[in-house]
Amino acid sequence: MNTPIVAAAFQLHIPDGFLKLTIAGIAWVLAALAIILAVRYARDRFEERLVPLAGVMAAFIFAGQMINFPVAGGTSGHLIGATLAVALLGPWLGLLVMTSVIGLQALLFQDGGLVVMGANILVMGVVPALVGFGIYRLVAGRQGAVRLVGVGAAAWLSIMAAAFVTALLLWLSETSSLRIVMPAMLGVHALIGLGEALITVAALGFITRTRPDLLREGVAGGGRGWVVGGLALTLLVVFLAPLASAAPDGLERVATNLGFIEAAETAPFTLLPDYTIPGLGASPLSTILAGLVGVALVAVVAGVVVRAVRRQTT
Amino acid sequence: MHINTFDHYLHGHSPVHRLDARVKVVVALLFIVSNVLLPDGAWLAFALGWLFLMGLSRLAGVPSSFLLKRGFIVLPFALAAITVVFTLPGQPLLVLRVGSTDIVVSDAGLIRFVSIMIRSWLSVLMAILLTTTTQFPDVMHALRHLRVPAVIIAIVSFMYRYLFVLADEALRLLRAREARSAQGPAGTGGGSLRWRARVAGNMVGQLFLRSFERSDRVYNAMLARGYAGQLLTLNPHAMRRQDWLHGALALLAIVALQVVGRVVG
Numbered sequence: 001m002n003t004p005i006v007a008a009a010f011q012l013h014i015p016d017g018f019l020k021l022t023i024a025g026i027a028w029v030l031a032a033l034a035i036i037l038a039v040r041y042a043r044d045r046f047e048e049r050l051v052p053l054a055g056v057m058a059a060f061i062f063a064g065q066m067i068n069f070p071v072a073g074g075t076s077g078h079l080i081g082a083t084l085a086v087a088l089l090g091p092w093l094g095l096l097v098m099t100s101v102i103g104l105q106a107l108l109f110q111d112g113g114l115v116v117m118g119a120n121i122l123v124m125g126v127v128p129a130l131v132g133f134g135i136y137r138l139v140a141g142r143q144g145a146v147r148l149v150g151v152g153a154a155a156w157l158s159i160m161a162a163a164f165v166t167a168l169l170l171w172l173s174e175t176s177s178l179r180i181v182m183p184a185m186l187g188v189h190a191l192i193g194l195g196e197a198l199i200t201v202a203a204l205g206f207i208t209r210t211r212p213d214l215l216r217e218g219v220a221g222g223g224r225g226w227v228v229g230g231l232a233l234t235l236l237v238v239f240l241a242p243l244a245s246a247a248p249d250g251l252e253r254v255a256t257n258l259g260f261i262e263a264a265e266t267a268p269f270t271l272l273p274d275y276t277i278p279g280l281g282a283s284p285l286s287t288i289l290a291g292l293v294g295v296a297l298v299a300v301v302a303g304v305v306v307r308a309v310r311r312q313t314t
Numbered sequence: 315m316h317i318n319t320f321d322h323y324l325h326g327h328s329p330v331h332r333l334d335a336r337v338k339v340v341v342a343l344l345f346i347v348s349n350v351l352l353p354d355g356a357w358l359a360f361a362l363g364w365l366f367l368m369g370l371s372r373l374a375g376v377p378s379s380f381l382l383k384r385g386f387i388v389l390p391f392a393l394a395a396i397t398v399v400f401t402l403p404g405q406p407l408l409v410l411r412v413g414s415t416d417i418v419v420s421d422a423g424l425i426r427f428v429s430i431m432i433r434s435w436l437s438v439l440m441a442i443l444l445t446t447t448t449q450f451p452d453v454m455h456a457l458r459h460l461r462v463p464a465v466i467i468a469i470v471s472f473m474y475r476y477l478f479v480l481a482d483e484a485l486r487l488l489r490a491r492e493a494r495s496a497q498g499p500a501g502t503g504g505g506s507l508r509w510r511a512r513v514a515g516n517m518v519g520q521l522f523l524r525s526f527e528r529s530d531r532v533y534n535a536m537l538a539r540g541y542a543g544q545l546l547t548l549n550p551h552a553m554r555r556q557d558w559l560h561g562a563l564a565l566l567a568i569v570a571l572q573v574v575g576r577v578v579g
Contacts, residue, residue, distance in 0.1 A: 015388040016346045017434030018395065039465050049533050055472020056529035063480035064521055069514035079518055100470045107453060110387055110441045115346045175430055176394050177401035202515020211523060
């Protein structure tokens with residue numbers, strides 16, 4: 001059990017102390033609004049069956065996160081489950097299930113903070129519910145390859161959107177530098193999201209073959225509005241992510257105008273200045289290379305740390 | 315897997331164990347909020363906060379080595395914060411020359427980074443102390459009294475009840491896969507990556523079907539026993555005089571920490 005816990009700690013669960021109180025508070029307000037709506041809609045739909053269904057399904061997502069598969073070099077991929085939850089149960093019930101998973105992981109295993117739990121619910125519940133369900137709803141009626149690719153894209157993009165929002169929250173809390181943490185977050189989670197996409201596609205494929213009747217439940221759980229909302233958020237991330245990684249100055253200027261950053265944050269020197277490789281100039285190639293260097297650095301350090309921690313806990 | 319697998323110190327009889335769960339939850343949350351509010355580099359306040367925690371853990375009979383070991387869980391996230399060391403403007407402490415680029419470690423950046431890590435570490439230690447001295451159903455009752463919606467409490471309580479049942483189910487699936495898998499001479503598994511992911515996905519799908527059917531059975535069993543949408547309890551959960559007293563003392567300590575952090579640093 002220790003290994004899945006350590007693996008889970010390396011997901012997107014923000015610990016306490018990494019977010020400013022104002023940011024954590026705003027995230028709590030947004031998460032609470034979503035939860036209130038989710039309770040209302042899910043209770044209308046499932047009535048008194050809601051509690052046992054959501055509780056057991058939340059336990060299922062938690063147990064499902066233990067199922068892993070070897071990737072390469074001692075690393076393994078495993079399920080995070082947000083897209084699977086919203087696809088199987090609909091966005092409202094899926095959101096409640098993910099909220100319970102995050103709450104219990106924080107309360108029981110200290111996996112994610114207590115005061116920043118609202119931010120974690122926003123990142124791992126609300127964002128994947130929008131992106132994951134929105135895209136899944138678009139392809140749910142289709143057959144064959146279109147559906148599979150759509151489900152995979154929903155899972156991958158929901159992880160990327162979650163990583164994007166996490167990086168934003170960390171930056172707004174002045175915990176991390178956007179130009180380093182955004183490409184690093186997106187890079188690492190591009191890989192984590194791939195594992196998530198593969199498992200989600202296979203799991204939904206299995207359920208489609210064995211109990212196709214159960215899949216109607218999820219689709220009926222949310223209307224066409226989710227497609228619009230999900231696609232809008234996806235497009236926002238797709239447009240903003242390269243901007244934030246390659247040209248964070250634009251985003252920083254917006255933030256400064258809005259009053260997020262009091263003083264201009266111009267370090268005399270940075271690790272990779274403007275997140276480009278010196279000598280290559282500000283070409284897109286240079287940015288991509290710098291991104292890869294950042295990802296590799298983070299991956300190596302992360303591997304060493306995770307191995308050390310694993311040794312500590314076993 | 316037993317329901318108390320992770321709760322080695324749950325059934326102690328210390329004053330901390332006996333304290334009302336509401337007091338413990340509120341004190342833990344306020345301690346974490348206070349940590350976040352302490353300014354960067356408030357070393358004395360951080361040290362006093364650590365002493366406060368160590369005092370509580372001693373009072374509770376929870377070995378500090380246990381706390382410290384589990385506190386490592388925040389370590390991987392240090393990667394996200396380390397970037398401020400290089401980008402926050404301040405007096406340069408260390409200049410590393412890599413090629414034609416200077417990597418500068420600034421004093422303000424280093425102070426920010428260390429402060430973030432200490433805040434996070436102290437917060438997680440408090441959370442660990444809360445869960446090792448309070449039974450989960452008591453935490454749930456406390457949250458109910460603190461006005462968390464009843465539906466959410468009921469769902470999370472249900473999740474807790476079936477967590478270990480379904481974790482066992484998942485472990486059975488994993489054991490079955492293990493039993494049917496061979497390892498190559500170089501320690502490699504068979505099959506392509508896609509195939510391995512597909513097997514894992516099938517297992518998740520299987521686990522879903524078993525869980526879904528179980529939730530149906532559970533629901534029917536609950537109806538048979540008169541469930542009408544509310545979970546009931548006989549426990550009055552009344553606050554005693556010493557609960558108020560200890561809670562007030564802990565709050566006073568937290569306020570003192572905040573004052574020390576703001577005045578002395």
